[in-house]
Amino acid sequence: MSVAAKGKRCSLCGLPLGRSTVMDRLQGRAFCCPGCKAVYQILLARHGEIPEDPTQTELYRECLRAGIVLPGGFREDEETPPQTPSGMQDTVELTLHVSGMGCPACAWLLEKVLRNTKGVGEVRVSFGSDRASILYDPSLVAPREILALIASFGYQASTPSEGQAGDREGASWVRLGVSAVLTAHVMMISWALYAGFLEDLSRESVLYLSIPILGLSSPVVFWCGLPVLRKGFSGLRHLFPNLESLVGLGALSAYFYSLAQFLSGSLHLYFDTASMLITLVLLGRHLEQRARGSVGKAWLESVGAGFQKARLLTEGSPPRWVSTRQLRKGDLVLVEEGEGVPVDGLVEKGAGTLDLSILSGESRPVEIREGERVLAGSFLLRGSIRIKAQEDGDKSLLASMASMVEEALARPWSWERTADQISRWFVPFVAALGIGTAAWIWGRGGLLGDGLLRGLTVLVVACPCALGVATPLAKVAAIGLGRKLGIFIRDPEVLELGGRIQSLVLDKTGTLTKGIFSVQELICPDEKPESLLFKASSVELSSEHFLGQVVVAHARFVGIKPAQVEEFHEEPGQGVCGLLDGTKICVGNRLWMARCGMQISQDLEKEASIRESQGYTVVFVGWGHKTRGALVLGDSLKPGALETISALKGQGFEIWLVSGDSPITTFWVAGQLGLEGFLGGALPKDKGSLVQKLSGQGKKVCVVGDGINDAAALALAHLGVALGNRLSPPSKAASVQTTRTDPEVILDVLEILRRARRTVLQNLLLSLLYNLSAIPAAMAGYLNPPLAVILMFASSLTVIGNSRRLFKSKPRS
Structure with missing residues (x-):
């Protein structure tokens, strides 16, 4: 259950609540995101109960070092979180379409009447969307009684699927x-x-x-x-x-x-x-x-745009039609030409041309082939594909976005x-x-x-x-316009910021650069390249970071099969390590090497600095208390990045480029974009500190990132924009989510906010x-x-x- 808790702070990290609050119903605590709730539950599992001072636990210190938790976090809420009304046990949410509301007073009336009804808890009635969300106890009140009560006041209510509007x-x-x-x-x-x-x-x-x-x-x-x-x-x-x-x-x-x-x-x-x-x-x-x-x-229309039927493939049986709600992760689905994609998944076989306009607002056809990801809501114009579901049928990106809009x-x-x-x-x-x-x-x-x-x-x-x-x-109009452009506004409070944003903090990788890295070179003065790549890819095999996946893919491409490591550990923004045949292998940046006790030789440092000055990303590999070599990975600016930055500068924004990449590489990319403000080698907490610094100067700050290492900055910003077609838990700290990754989406978000504020005035x-x-x-x-x-x-x-x-x-x- 998600609740707004303005003015409160997360029980773990201390960030303000209000955008994507998650409640722990067992303990009655509130968290800013599912990640904080998960860490809290791990603490609970380890100790049986939360220790008297959670900041003294090793897990908390690890989170603090990684930047997951900001200094000063884990504060007790000043107020008691909302409780379930007395006498109510397990509550169920009822969503209704309410017709006949002529002005906001109608919504106030229904909220007051329903809240005073026995068995009904939280009630939200939206005049703008003609929707009512009601938490009720089925043991105390039935849905038909709620519908009858609403009807007695002259309004007509139905579930969205009943379709009685005609x-x-x-x-x-x-x-x-x-x-x-x-x-x-x-x-x-x-x-x-x-x-x-x-x-x-x-x-x-x-x-x-x-x-x-x-x-x-x-x-x-x-x-x-x-x-x-x-x-x-x-x-x-x-x-x-x-x-x-x-x-x-x-x-x-x-x-x-x-x-x-x-x-x-x-x-x-x-x-x-x-x-x-x-x-x-x-x-x-x-x-x-x-x-x-x-x-x-x-x-x-976007809420119902997902296709409700899917052709399920089962071994030894012909394809059969099932409801998309019956699909489970791992199921195989066949999509023929002229049909809609019913589930998020990977193309296992076949190729074709997709129309993604419902999701991204882009009307241009997109070619897809084996191994590529497809999303529910897209339409297969040509070809035939077999998809392996990555999510359950009712947990697609489209369903999540529709729920977000609601x-x-x-x-x-x-x-x-x-x-x-x-x-x-x-x-x-x-x-x-x-x-x-x-x-x-x-x-x-x-x-x-x-x-x-x-x-x-x-x-x-x-x-x-x-x-x-x-x-x-x-x-409603602003949210609808955003939906047409692949922009989903999670927190309507940001509509007030139109024309008032002064500073932009832009993540480098994946926002302004393609984020499509490839291994360009191996620097290994004293090691065989095959040995260095095998050890690096084996450790990165357990990592979810996209750079690690690039290293693993390159190793497999050249015929090297990575092995599983033991005692794997990942430090966000720094690197990974693990035991391979009893030897600790460390892969990451300079800070990570220093923390792992791996010395970098002068010759290797010189070679790495030369590559970084040319805009490449360097990842070091070490074992036996010595850095043995490095992987050189290349990236490039996205199409439209220069034009977007030029347009933003022309509008008078103060722009900062931030990255976990080395300061030299970040400086080189900033120079390409014509930016003076940059912060390289930034941990998640460093990005958050920059936002706090700018906010402390009285500026309204917008942060744009991919949501992976940007959770703290996205949550602290006045406007947080998470890019990409995946809803990762950290990205839920953002007030705006997009299904697009092109740089021009930044201009579109700011323009929608400006138009919305002007229209309201x-x-x-x-x-x-x-x-x-x-x-x-x-x-x-x-x-x-x-x-x-x-x-x-x-x-x-x-x-x-x-x-x-x-x-x-x-x-x-």
Whole structure:
């Protein structure tokens, strides 16, 4: 279960929580990432319980040296982590699609009502995505009871797979159609009555003509307007007034005032006002829902973009179709031309051309062959491939990204919370203003009907609907635009940073350089190259670092078969070691060699420095207290790296290039890119310290890396961007994850944030200007209720259209 814990710190490393918090339900502790939780559990397993001072354990000191834990970590939380409500045991998460929410007040209402329901724990209702996430105890409450409770307040809820949207849209069309036809007849008769066309008739005859108006308006108000009235009075009952509350009060006031006038024989009737209010609200809500739906449509499509069936291959049997949820790691799947890839895996046989546009936003076809990785959600344009699944069917990258988008949309950000708070007190203020206006007109000798009409107009025109949708829809649009570009925003808080980032900290390998290394040369003055490569590849065989995999692949390419070592140990950012036939072999950088007690000769140091000054990466190999040689690995800049850096410099960013590679190699790459700021030989904690230093100078910092050795920096930065098509645990510290690895994605991320912030400011300004001009006009009597409804929905549609413009904007690249 993931929870936001703003202001708290990780129980292991001391980093701030809030982006990807992981809870240990057994101990009740909170961690910033799964890695910290795993280390904590290892501590627990070794000692039976966490020691009184965990910082004195050897495992903790190892984590500190590796930079996994920052100095000063392992702090106790200042607050108690959220607990499961009393009386609830095992909770289950229920995700629902909720239709009929017209403004954020609807979401507040449902959250309050559901939280007060026995058996329901944490509740999050997102107005922007029409989604509700509910933790409940199945032993205390059933899902059907939750659905019935939501329905009793005038909203329709269903699981995302039920697909009842069409039926509900049809029902709303029926209500709108009946209301429009009846209201048209009410308006026609009322207009004839007001215009004096019936002056020749007696008063009794005119009164008889008022009966059809009453008969036609009643079903409009009490049947067509039932959803409006139900939502409105539910909000009032729970002290969460919304637009429907204002409209319901206005329509019923006009209806019952007119009914009283009708029974007393007066012709001052406002049945037409009540009918027009209901009809315009139904029409406005329908148009608004369609517009909001178009904004969020693309990301919703991405959630269901994964292919739900797979052709499973089993030995001795013909291929059979199964659900992708049934696929397990290691299963073989056949994909033919024109079919979608159902699971993440490696191509075991065959070749073809893939369309990756759903995942990366790139519409260009990509050629794939045996041994290459393919992702669920991609589409096979040509060829036939057999895939070996690397993950279970429901744990693909696409599923993870879709879940990430769902979570981001459901989580309100700071501007959204501010707008919600304003709306909460603004609705009661408007109600008081409307009543005060009516009382003032009546108190000064005006007709009660005129005062009522003026008060109704104020109630309707001042509804803060535009204010309520200003920030949620901009968030939906920004997340949707990012999805089209292969950018997935995990933490919506970063949308506020648009145009405010000042410093960029860019990881070198894999971000600006290809990260596709190959062994260029072996330097071994006193050893045979075959022996040096065998020992190095044997130790690296157990490593997950990509440089180690390059060494192993090169050894196998030249016919050397690496052996398994004993007592393998890996130090992130430094190197590896292990026992081979009783001899300790060490492979890594200079710092690692020094820690292992391996001396580097002057001749070897001179040769290594020459290679590093040419931009190569040098990995030393040693045993027997002496460094015996080195492997020279080459890398190159990615296409577009120079152009991206030039564009970023042109925008005024302070740019730092950081790398665990040697300072000489890092300096050479920085020179190629035209950068003055660089940090070479950097451990994970050094990268984090650089971010802290820049933040301490009052700068907003963005860190971009591959997430492997950058967890501390990504978590400490104001904006952390993890690149690549793998979701490693450290990358979850980032607030933005991309499926792209091209340097231009940095520009796209920053551009999305700028556009999102600009759109929110525009939306808030539009809604503010509307209310500042419309309320005085209504109080002065320049507007009537039907015109007020039109203006109110026009302001909402303007804000929606502006948000839709953000979503429809063309990608920068």
